[in-house]
Amino acid sequence: MDWVNAIVQGTLLGGLYALFAAGLSLIFGVMRLVNIAHGDLIIFSAYLGLTVVMATGLHPLLALIIAVPAMAAIGYALQRGILNHTLGDDLLPPLLVTFGLSVILQNGLLEVYTADPQKMDAGVLETASFSIGDLQLGVLPVLTFGVAVAVIASLQWVFYRTAMGRAFRAVSDNQEIAQLMGLNRRHIFGLAMALALAVTAVAGILLGIRTSFDPSVGGGRLIFGFEAVIIGGLGNLWGTLAGGVILGVAQTIGAKIDPGWQILAGHIAFLIVLAIRPQGLFPRISG
Amino acid sequence: MRVTRTSQAAKVAAIFGALLLIVLIVAPWWAGRADMRLMGEIFLYLALASLWNLMAGYAGLVSVGQQAYVGFGGYMLFALTIFVGFSPVVAIAGAGVLGALISVPVALLIFRLRGAYFAIGTWVIAEVFRLSFAQMSALGGGSGSSLPVKIVRSMADGRAAREALSYWLALGVVVCVILAVYLFLRSRQGLALTAIRDNELAASSLGIDIWRTKFVVYVVASALTAMVGALIFLQKLRISPDAAFSVNDWTAFVIFIVVIGGIGTIEGPIIGTLLFFALRETLADLGTVYLMVLGVVAILVMLRAPKGVWGLIRARFGLELFPLSFHVKQTLDKKGT
Amino acid sequence: MADPLLQITGLDAHYNDFQALYGVDMHLDEGEVLAIIGSNGAGKTTLMRSISGLMTNGAAQLQYRGQPIGSLRADQVAGLGIALVPEGRQLFPSLSVEENLLIGGRLGRTGPWSLQTVFDLFPILEERRTVPSTSLSGGQQQMVAIGRALMANPVLILFDEISLGLAPVVIKSIYNALPNIVGKGMSAMIVEQDISKALSVSNRVYCLQEGRVSLEGASQGISRESISHAYFGIK
Numbered sequence: 097m098d099w100v101n102a103i104v105q106g107t108l109l110g111g112l113y114a115l116f117a118a119g120l121s122l123i124f125g126v127m128r129l130v131n132i133a134h135g136d137l138i139i140f141s142a143y144l145g146l147t148v149v150m151a152t153g154l155h156p157l158l159a160l161i162i163a164v165p166a167m168a169a170i171g172y173a174l175q176r177g178i179l180n181h182t183l184g185d186d187l188l189p190p191l192l193v194t195f196g197l198s199v200i201l202q203n204g205l206l207e208v209y210t211a212d213p214q215k216m217d218a219g220v221l222e223t224a225s226f227s228i229g230d231l232q233l234g235v236l237p238v239l240t241f242g243v244a245v246a247v248i249a250s251l252q253w254v255f256y257r258t259a260m261g262r263a264f265r266a267v268s269d270n271q272e273i274a275q276l277m278g279l280n281r282r283h284i285f286g287l288a289m290a291l292a293l294a295v296t297a298v299a300g301i302l303l304g305i306r307t308s309f310d311p312s313v314g315g316g317r318l319i320f321g322f323e324a325v326i327i328g329g330l331g332n333l334w335g336t337l338a339g340g341v342i343l344g345v346a347q348t349i350g351a352k353i354d355p356g357w358q359i360l361a362g363h364i365a366f367l368i369v370l371a372i373r374p375q376g377l378f379p380r381i382s383g
Numbered sequence: 384m385r386v387t388r389t390s391q392a393a394k395v396a397a398i399f400g401a402l403l404l405i406v407l408i409v410a411p412w413w414a415g416r417a418d419m420r421l422m423g424e425i426f427l428y429l430a431l432a433s434l435w436n437l438m439a440g441y442a443g444l445v446s447v448g449q450q451a452y453v454g455f456g457g458y459m460l461f462a463l464t465i466f467v468g469f470s471p472v473v474a475i476a477g478a479g480v481l482g483a484l485i486s487v488p489v490a491l492l493i494f495r496l497r498g499a500y501f502a503i504g505t506w507v508i509a510e511v512f513r514l515s516f517a518q519m520s521a522l523g524g525g526s527g528s529s530l531p532v533k534i535v536r537s538m539a540d541g542r543a544a545r546e547a548l549s550y551w552l553a554l555g556v557v558v559c560v561i562l563a564v565y566l567f568l569r570s571r572q573g574l575a576l577t578a579i580r581d582n583e584l585a586a587s588s589l590g591i592d593i594w595r596t597k598f599v600v601y602v603v604a605s606a607l608t609a610m611v612g613a614l615i616f617l618q619k620l621r622i623s624p625d626a627a628f629s630v631n632d633w634t635a636f637v638i639f640i641v642v643i644g645g646i647g648t649i650e651g652p653i654i655g656t657l658l659f660f661a662l663r664e665t666l667a668d669l670g671t672v673y674l675m676v677l678g679v680v681a682i683l684v685m686l687r688a689p690k691g692v693w694g695l696i697r698a699r700f701g702l703e704l705f706p707l708s709f710h711v712k713q714t715l716d717k718k719g720t
Numbered sequence: 721m722a723d724p725l726l727q728i729t730g731l732d733a734h735y736n737d738f739q740a741l742y743g744v745d746m747h748l749d750e751g752e753v754l755a756i757i758g759s760n761g762a763g764k765t766t767l768m769r770s771i772s773g774l775m776t777n778g779a780a781q782l783q784y785r786g787q788p789i790g791s792l793r794a795d796q797v798a799g800l801g802i803a804l805v806p807e808g809r810q811l812f813p814s815l816s817v818e819e820n821l822l823i824g825g826r827l828g829r830t831g832p833w834s835l836q837t838v839f840d841l842f843p844i845l846e847e848r849r850t851v852p853s854t855s856l857s858g859g860q861q862q863m864v865a866i867g868r869a870l871m872a873n874p875v876l877i878l879f880d881e882i883s884l885g886l887a888p889v890v891i892k893s894i895y896n897a898l899p900n901i902v903g904k905g906m907s908a909m910i911v912e913q914d915i916s917k918a919l920s921v922s923n924r925v926y927c928l929q930e931g932r933v934s935l936e937g938a939s940q941g942i943s944r945e946s947i948s949h950a951y952f953g954i955k
Contacts, residue, residue, distance in 0.1 A: 132502070178686070181686050182685070196639075196681040199677070199678040200682075202674075265819075278826060281795075319503065
C-alpha cells in the first residue's frame with residue numbers, strides 16, 4: 097500500500113513538473129527556442145507572488161491575478177526586446193543569451209531577496225487532506241495536478257481551436273510564408289512567450305506555496321521541466337504531462353528507497369528513456 | 384602566386400609568444416607568491432576556456448555541463464592519490480585517462496539530443512555526477528574531504544618548491560591544451576571540423592563522418608578538462624560536491640570568457656581570459672553584481688558583436704595570430720612585377 | 721488614363737552578393753492580367769518575392785496605388801491587399817485544408833471570396849476539408865494554395881509557377897478556373913514556365929532574361945519568334 101501511495105504522490109508531483117515543462121514545450125513548438133532561463137523565470141514568478149502577498153496581504157492563490165498578467169507582459173517585452181534578435185539559423189545566440197539571462201536573473205534575485213529560503217503561506221490549503229480508501233491525498237497536490245491538466249487542456253484548445261493557435265502553428269511551420277497571411281512574426285513570437293510566461297507564473301506560485309525556494313533553485317526546475325518534455329516527447333503537451341508524471345513517480349519511488357536518492361532517481365529514469373527511446377514516448381515533432 | 388598559411392602578424396606573434404613563454408617559465412624567480420597563484424589561476428581558466436571553445440565554437444557542441452569533468456577530475460585526483468597511492472602528478476594524468484573513459488558512455492547517451500537540448504542534457508549529466516559523488520562517503524559524501532598533508536608534501540620539498548611545481552603544472556597544461564587545439568585544427572580532422580561548423584550538410588555530403596568527429600572532440604576535450612580539474616583541486620587542497628560541480632565557477636565564467644573574447648577562434652579565449660581577470664581585479668567586490676555585469680556584457684556581445692572582441696579586431700585589421708586559414712599570396716618574380 | 725495599380729521603376733534585387741534583378745521597369749493597370757515569362761534563373765520568382773515583400777528593395781522602386789512599398793515587410797504588404805500564391809505551394813503542414821484557407825482570410829477583407837465560394841470553385845477541397853493539407857495530391861495542394869490567397873480578397877493576386885510539378889490534365893483544370901478568379905475584377909500577375917498557358921489568360925506579357933525585361937507586349941498577336949529571342953537572349 098505504501099508503494100501505491102508513493103506512486104499516487106509521484107503522479108500528483110508530476111502535475112507540478114508538467115506545469116514547469118508546459119511553457120518550455122510551447123516555446124520550443126512555436127519558435128524552436130529553448131529558454132535556459134526558464135527555470136529562473138519560474139522562481140522569479142514565485143518571488144513576484146511573494147512580493148505581491150507581502151505588499152497586499154492577499155492569499156497566494158489570489159496573487160495569481162496580478163502575477164499572471166505581469167509575467168505575460170514581461171514575456172512579450174522579453175521576446176520582442178531581446179529574444180527575437182537571437183532567432184535564426186545559428187543555435188549559439190539564443191542559447192548563450194538565455195544563459196546570460198539565467199545568470200542575471202539568479203544574481204539579481206540574490207541581490208534583492210538574499211539567499212534566504214522563502215515560502216508563501218497558503219494557510220489551511222497546505223495541510224488539508226482527504227482520504228480515498230486507504231490513500232491520504234493532500235488538497236494542494238491534487239489542486240496542482242488539476243491546474244496542470246486544466247492549463248494543458250486550455251493550451252491545446254488555444255492551439256487547435258482558435259485563430260491565435262492557427263497563427264502559432266503557421267508561424268512555427270513556415271515563418272516566411274506566414275507573413276503572407278499578414279502575420280507579423282515578431283508579434284506572434286511575443287504573444288507565444290507571453291502565454292508561456294503566464295503559465296510559468298502559475299507554476300511559480302504553486303511551487304512557492306508547496307516548498308521553500310531561493311534564487312539558486314531555478315536550474316533544478318529547468319532540468320525537471322526539460323526531463324518531462326524529453327520523456328514525454330517533443331511537440332506534444334499531453335505527452336509532457338505523461339513525462340512529468342513518470343518523472344514524479346520515479347522520484348518518489350527513489351525517495352522511498354533512500355531519501356538522498358530522490359532527484360538522482362529522476363535523472364536515471366530520464367537517462368533510461370534517452371537510452372532506449374530517445375524521441376520520447378509520444379513525440380510529434382523531431383528535435 | 385602561392386597558397387600559404389602564415390602571415391606577417393603570425394610570425395611576429397610566434398616570436399613574441401616564445402619570448403613570453405620564457406618569461407613565464409622563469410616566473411618563480413621573479414614573481415611573488417600571490418602573483419604566481421593568480422597566474423596559475425589564469426592559466427587554468429584559459430585552458431578550460433580553450434577546451435570549451437573547441438567544443439562549442441568548432442564542433443558545435445555547446446555544453447553547459449563541463450563542470451562534470453572538472454569535478455570528476457578533482458575527485459579522481461583525490462581517489463588516485465589517497466586510495467591507489469599515485470603521486471599527484473601521475474594522478475593528474477590518470478584523471479585525464481579516467482575522464483576520457485567516462486566521457487564515452489556519456490557521449491553515447493547525450494549525443495541523442497540536439498542543439499539546446501544537448502546543452503541541458505550535459506547539465507543533467509553534471510547533476511548526476513554531483514549527486515552521485517555526494518553519496519560516496521569514502522570521498523567525504525556531501526561535505527567533501529581534504530587532501531592529506533603527506534600527499535601534499537610528497538609533491539616537492541618545501542612550500543616554495545611546491546608552489547613552483549603547481550605553477551609549472553598549470554603553465555604546462557595550458558600550453559599543452561592550446562598547442563593541442565592549434566595542431567588539431569591545423570590537421571585534416573581540424574579542417575573537417577571547421578567544415579562541419581560552417582555547413583554540416585555540405586560537410587557530410589563530402590564524406591566527413593560528423594558523428595565521429597564530434598565524438599572524438601567531446602572525449603578529448605572532456606579528458607583534458609578532467610586533467611585541469613585535477614590540477615585545480617590539487618591547488619585548492621579540498622573538494623566537495625558543490626565546489627567540484629559548481630555551474631558558476633566552471634561553466635558560467637568559462638562561457639562568458641569565450642563569448643566576450645571571441646568564440647570559434649584560438650585567440651578569442653586568450654583575450655577573454657585576460658579581460659575577465661582584468662575586470663575581476665579592478666572590480667573589488669566579486670559575486671552577484673559582477674556576475675550580472677558579465678551576463679549583461681555577454682548578452683550585448685552576442686547580440687551586437689557575436690564574434691567577440693577578437694572578432695572585432697580580426698574584422699578590422701584582418702589579423703590572425705595562430706595561422707589557420709589559407710591565403711593566396713602574390714609572389715614577385717625577379718623583375719619585381 | 722488612371723494611374724497604374726502597380727508601378728515598378730528601376731527595381732534591383734540582391735541575394736547577398738548576387739544581383740538577381742537589374743533595373744526592372746513594369747506597370748500593371750487595375751483589372752489587368754500580366755504574364756511574366758522567362759527561363760529558370762531569369763528573376764521571375766525574385767520579382768514575385770520583391771512585390772509581395774518577402775524581399776526588401778528600394779522603397780520607391782515599387783509603387784502600389786501611388787504609395788512606395790518597396791521596403792515594407794511582407795505582412796504589411798499583405799495588409800494592403802496583395803496576395804501571393806508562392807512557388808511550390810508552401811502550405812502549412814500543421815494545418816488542415818480548411819485551416820489553411822481560414823488563415824488566408826484572417827485579415828478579414830470583404831469581397832466575393834469566402835470559405836464557401838472557394839469550396840464552390842474547388843469542390844474536392846470541401847470533401848477533404850479536415851485533412852492535413854500536405855497529404856493532398858500536388859494538384860489539390862495547388863488549389864488550396866490558390867484558395868488561401870483568394871480568401872484574403874486581394875486587390876492584386878500573384879501566381880508563382882502554379883503549374884510546376886503538376887500533370888498536364890491538372891494544369892488544364894486549374895487554368896480553366898482562372899477566368900473565374902481574374903474575371904471578377906481582380907488584377908493578377910502570373911509567372912509561368914508554360915508560355916502558351918500564360919499567354920492564353922493574360923492581357924499583356926513581360927519576358928525576363930537574366931534579371932532584365934527583354935520583351936513587353938500584348939499577349940494576343942505576339943510572335944513566337946520574338947518570344948524565343950527574348951526568352952533566350954538572342955539579339
